[in-house]
Amino acid sequence: MTAAPPKLALRDIAKSFPTRAGPLNVLDGLSFDVAAGDFVSIVGPSGCGKTTIFNIIAGLLAPDRGILAFDGVPIAGLRGRVGYMMQKDLLLPWRTVLGNVVLGLELRGVAAAEAADRARRYLGLYGLAGFENAYPRALSGGMRQRAALIRTLIVDPDILLLDEPFSALDYQTRLYLEGVLIDAVAEFKKTVILVTHDIDEAVALSRRVIVLNRRPATVRAIHDIDIGRQSPVAARGHPEFRSYFKILCNELEIQTGRGGE
Amino acid sequence: MSCALARAADTAVGRVAIQLGLVALLLALWQIAVGTGAASAFLFGSPAGVARIFWLRLADYSLFYDIWITVYEAMLGFVIGTAAGSLIGLALWYSRFVARTVEPLIVAFNSVPKIAFAPIVILWFGTGLYSKVALAISLTAIVALIAAYQAVKDADPDLLSLLLTLGAGKNQIFRKVVIPSALPGIIATFRINVGFGLVGAVVGEFISSQRGLGHMVFTASSFYDLDTVWLGLFVLMAIGFLLYFIIDIIERRLLPWKMDQQRAELHV
Numbered sequence: 001m002t003a004a005p006p007k008l009a010l011r012d013i014a015k016s017f018p019t020r021a022g023p024l025n026v027l028d029g030l031s032f033d034v035a036a037g038d039f040v041s042i043v044g045p046s047g048c049g050k051t052t053i054f055n056i057i058a059g060l061l062a063p064d065r066g067i068l069a070f071d072g073v074p075i076a077g078l079r080g081r082v083g084y085m086m087q088k089d090l091l092l093p094w095r096t097v098l099g100n101v102v103l104g105l106e107l108r109g110v111a112a113a114e115a116a117d118r119a120r121r122y123l124g125l126y127g128l129a130g131f132e133n134a135y136p137r138a139l140s141g142g143m144r145q146r147a148a149l150i151r152t153l154i155v156d157p158d159i160l161l162l163d164e165p166f167s168a169l170d171y172q173t174r175l176y177l178e179g180v181l182i183d184a185v186a187e188f189k190k191t192v193i194l195v196t197h198d199i200d201e202a203v204a205l206s207r208r209v210i211v212l213n214r215r216p217a218t219v220r221a222i223h224d225i226d227i228g229r230q231s232p233v234a235a236r237g238h239p240e241f242r243s244y245f246k247i248l249c250n251e252l253e254i255q256t257g258r259g260g261e
Numbered sequence: 262m263s264c265a266l267a268r269a270a271d272t273a274v275g276r277v278a279i280q281l282g283l284v285a286l287l288l289a290l291w292q293i294a295v296g297t298g299a300a301s302a303f304l305f306g307s308p309a310g311v312a313r314i315f316w317l318r319l320a321d322y323s324l325f326y327d328i329w330i331t332v333y334e335a336m337l338g339f340v341i342g343t344a345a346g347s348l349i350g351l352a353l354w355y356s357r358f359v360a361r362t363v364e365p366l367i368v369a370f371n372s373v374p375k376i377a378f379a380p381i382v383i384l385w386f387g388t389g390l391y392s393k394v395a396l397a398i399s400l401t402a403i404v405a406l407i408a409a410y411q412a413v414k415d416a417d418p419d420l421l422s423l424l425l426t427l428g429a430g431k432n433q434i435f436r437k438v439v440i441p442s443a444l445p446g447i448i449a450t451f452r453i454n455v456g457f458g459l460v461g462a463v464v465g466e467f468i469s470s471q472r473g474l475g476h477m478v479f480t481a482s483s484f485y486d487l488d489t490v491w492l493g494l495f496v497l498m499a500i501g502f503l504l505y506f507i508i509d510i511i512e513r514r515l516l517p518w519k520m521d522q523q524r525a526e527l528h529v
Contacts, residue, residue: 058426080428090423094441094518103437104427135518155427 005072006033007191008057008159013066014216015052026052027063028216034159034191041194041202043248044212044220050195053217054161057193058082070158083157083190085165089144091136097123097147098132104155122150126180142173146180153184160185162194166201178205178232199252203227203244204235211251221251306487311495314488324496330473331462332500334390338397339458346402347447350409354439355431360410371407375399376460379468388469397461401454405447412446413439445519448512455504459497 013030016023026049034040042050055061057068059077067074091100098119105115123129126146136144145165152160162181166174182205185192196202202209203225211220227238235241270279288308294300295307302310318324353360378399386392416439424434466475474493481489 055422058422060422060425079425082426084423084426086419086423088419090417090419092420092438092441094444094516107424107427107429107433107437137518161426 004036005069007036007038007071008034008193009067009069009072010053010057011067011069013053013056013063013068015049015056015061015063016216025216027056028218030066030212030217030219032210032219032222034193036191037189039185039192039194039205039207041196041206041209042212043196043199043202043209043252044217045214045252046197048212048215049217050212051163054084054163054193054195057159058084058161078159081158083152083155083160085148085152085160085162087164087168089136089141089148091144091147091151093136096133096135097128097139100136100147101151101154103151108155118154119150122154123147126150140173141169142177145169145173145177149177149181149184153188153190156188158191160190160192162192164196164198165194167197174201175232181205182232199245199248200236201232203241203248204232209244209248211248223247302487303485304487306491310488311491314492318492324492327472327474327477327493328496328500331459331466331475331497334393334462334465334473335397335455335458337390338394338461339401339454341394342398342401342458343405343451343454345398346405346407347409347450349402350406350411350447351413351435351440351443353410354413354416354435364410367403367406367410371403375403376464379464382465383469388471392469393462393465393473396465397458400457400461404454404457405450408450409443409447412443415446416442445516448508448515451508451511452505455508456501459501459504463497 009031010033011031013027014025015027016025018024030053032040042053044050052061056063057078059079059082062076068077069075070078091097092103095103098116101119101123102110102112102115105118106112110118120129120132123132126149128143128146128150131139131143131147136147139147148165165181166177169177178201181192184190194202194205206225209223209225211223212218213220223244225244227235227240227244230238270276291300291305292308295302295305315324318327353363375396379396382395382399383392386395420438420442421434424438429437462473463475463478466473467479470476474497478490478493481487481493
């Protein structure tokens with residue numbers, strides 16, 4: 001028997017966008033694997049194509065070249081099977097918290113009563129009980145992002161794609177939500193890919209960090225973060241935390257430095 | 262001092278009292294100007310004359326009849342035109358090709374003063390109800406169409422992406438994101454279109470009719486009966502005002518999520 005294929009594999013993915021000045025190569029031969037249950041962070045200089053990678057995995061964009069494989073089977077994209085979270089909470093302002101949380105279930109044709117039951121259970125689990133009938137605008141940023149996290153988890157996606165989900169929140173709220181995320185990921189055994197600018201967050205949350213090069217994005221380095229799964233606050237106090245942080249900083253500083261070209 | 266006074270009067274009742282006071286003042290000035298001969302009653306009419314005509318037309322019910330006719334024409338045109346325009350505008354979301362193709366045609370049609378169609382509309386639809394409704398439709402439909410299409414184009418692309426990642430199909434995205442996010446823009450046109458509905462009805466009546474407020478105003482002015490002309494205009498104003506508030510109520514009903522703002526008012 002051979003070893004199980006990775007949960008998700010990107011092989012030689014390329015994508016360019018037409019611009020007035022000619023095609024802009026955003027990705028050119030990007031490859032990496034994500035194992036089942038892995039928590040991978042992608043860091044890199046801004047504008048290096050991280051969101052494009054997510055859009056390809058999510059099936060919103062077709063790559064020009066390369067293969068995307070899920071459980072060893074080539075696929076066009078994981079549309080309908082990923083949980084996508086962005087910096088914006090993307091709650092529908094015309095729906096109540098409950099209405100927003102059931103959105104994914106509703107789209108899958110789950111009966112309304114059953115969906116609402118499930119949503120109430122999740123809302124209770126994540127401290128949003130009592131806010132079922134509130135509209136998003138009445139909630140704080142942290143609560144809105146928590147509702148977005150519930151909406152993401154409730155459909156039981158194969159992979160979570162998190163595109164700087166906490167970067168608009170204050171530090172305290174961010175630490176709290178990072179903890180909520182880590183617990184949820186452990187409980188529901190999710191595979192996670194997190195895009196972040198925040199090296200600190202990448203080290204505290206991930207098992208592996210992928211560092212990308214400047215556009216066109218290719219993998220510069222992959223670091224295993226070996227500080228064990230613990231709360232994001234405890235992880236930041238781990239003796240190894242500083243050294244990982246330093247390594248990643250150095251790697252990114254070289255790329256973002258003015259003389260780097 | 263004046264500031265303190267303004268603050269004391271700044272309640273719902275206080276404001277209405279001041280507003281009514283201003284209207285009364287204007288009417289009084291008008292009456293005095295006509296009474297002293299400073300202005301010609303023949304050319305300007307007078308509030309007392311308007312009131313007299315008002316009672317006469319109430320007493321023989323002819324005012325109610327004219328109001329009913331005009332409101333009926335305007336509402337029919339408003340509802341049909343706004344509904345048809347909004348639906349077409351929404352539907353244009355489905356096909357970028359169709360939308361881009363017809364967009365310049367819509368802009369071209371919109372740039373024609375629709376009132377200029379009135380003579381043709383009378384030829385086609387006769388001098389009765391249909392011509393007024395048709396005119397009101399031509400005014401309201403295009404406004405609703407352009408507003409709805411613009412609102413649809415303004416739907417947040419990130420929300421559309423979110424729905425796609427959740428596995429939604431095009432129809433689901435249309436129903437769950439595009440329509441609700443376009444609704445405020447569409448309802449905003451209701452306010453404008455209520456007025457345009459009245460414009461269509463009254464202009465239609467100006468050109469050819471035997472009844473309605475437009476007919477009343479038009480025939481009265483040809484007899485230099487300024488009191489009746491003013492009465493017609495004041496009644497039209499009152500109708501427009503009332504319809505505006507009805508739209509307000511509809512908006513609150515349809516957009517509860519926009520209405521529950523509980524933030525403190527900011528005083529600058």
